[in-house]
Amino acid sequence: METETYSGKIIRVTEEKIDEITWERAYLPNGVIVFPITKEGKIILIREKRPHESPPSRIKPVSGILEKSLGSPEENALREMQEEIGLSARKIELFWTLKSSGTVNNEQHFFLAQDLYPSKLQNPDGEDSIQEILEFTPEEILKLLLEDKLRWSMSTLGIFRLVHKLGKFPK
Numbered sequence: 393m394e395t396e397t398y399s400g401k402i403i404r405v406t407e408e409k410i411d412e413i414t415w416e417r418a419y420l421p422n423g424v425i426v427f428p429i430t431k432e433g434k435i436i437l438i439r440e441k442r443p444h445e446s447p448p449s450r451i452k453p454v455s456g457i458l459e460k461s462l463g464s465p466e467e468n469a470l471r472e473m474q475e476e477i478g479l480s481a482r483k484i485e486l487f488w489t490l491k492s493s494g495t496v497n498n499e500q501h502f503f504l505a506q507d508l509y510p511s512k513l514q515n516p517d518g519e520d521s522i523q524e525i526l527e528f529t530p531e532e533i534l535k536l537l538l539e540d541k542l543r544w545s546m547s548t549l550g551i552f553r554l555v556h557k558l559g560k561f562p563k
Contacts, residue, residue, distance in 0.1 A: 401429060417556040420470065420498040422458040424469040425547055427554050434527035435554070438476055439540075441521050447467060449523055451536065452544045453551075465501040472550075474513035477525050479506035488553045490546070502550040504557070530560035 394417070398405040404419040407484040411472055420464050423483055428436040456472040458465060473479050515521060528536070535540040542551070 415523060416495065418496050420496065422499040422501075423546070424456055424458055424465055424472060424501050424503065425550050426473055426503045426505050427467045427482075427550070428473060428477065428481060428508055429528060430508065432527075434529055435528045435533060436477060436479075436520050437449060437533075438524060439524040440476075443524055450544060451526065451542050455547065458499075466503070469501070469503040469505070471513060474511050475515040475517075476514035478509045478510060480511035482507035482509065487557055488500040488550060490549060499548070500546050501552065503521050504554065510516045530555045530558055 394406040394408045395405065396406050397416075403422060406417045406419070408415050408417070430436065437451050438452055439449055439451050454469075454472050454476045456468065456475075458468050462468060462471065469484060470480050473481065483506040485504045485506075486501055489506050490502070492498055492500075507523065529561045533542065534555060537548055537551065542548065
């Protein structure tokens, strides 16, 4: 039987004894990760202030915690775009769901957003949390990954799926 050992705002940790071994599990919130694509075929990423991390800012996709009370994963993805980059999309496509179970448990929904248009919602993390909105070709994003300049682990898996979907793997 699982016993909760910690519960915070974001993370919950449990332990369970199975065959004399104590197993730990971390439960992270489910989330959405969005890759908005411009008319020119560039992928929009953000530089976000992360004062509790090292370095204190990072380049990452538009993303957020899946808040079921605020709608479907698609609706959450569109809202995150509006909050973080001031855009929405007429076309949004779920292209992958990553379900992690075992030691780390959560679910991430990856979206491709196209036919973008201006639509701003207030960012609950503060308007200054987004330091910069950036645009990259798929090839430039792969280079950022290889140069260790794009290191957010959940998004890197999605980036490889995205680049494959777009048919942009270098030959």
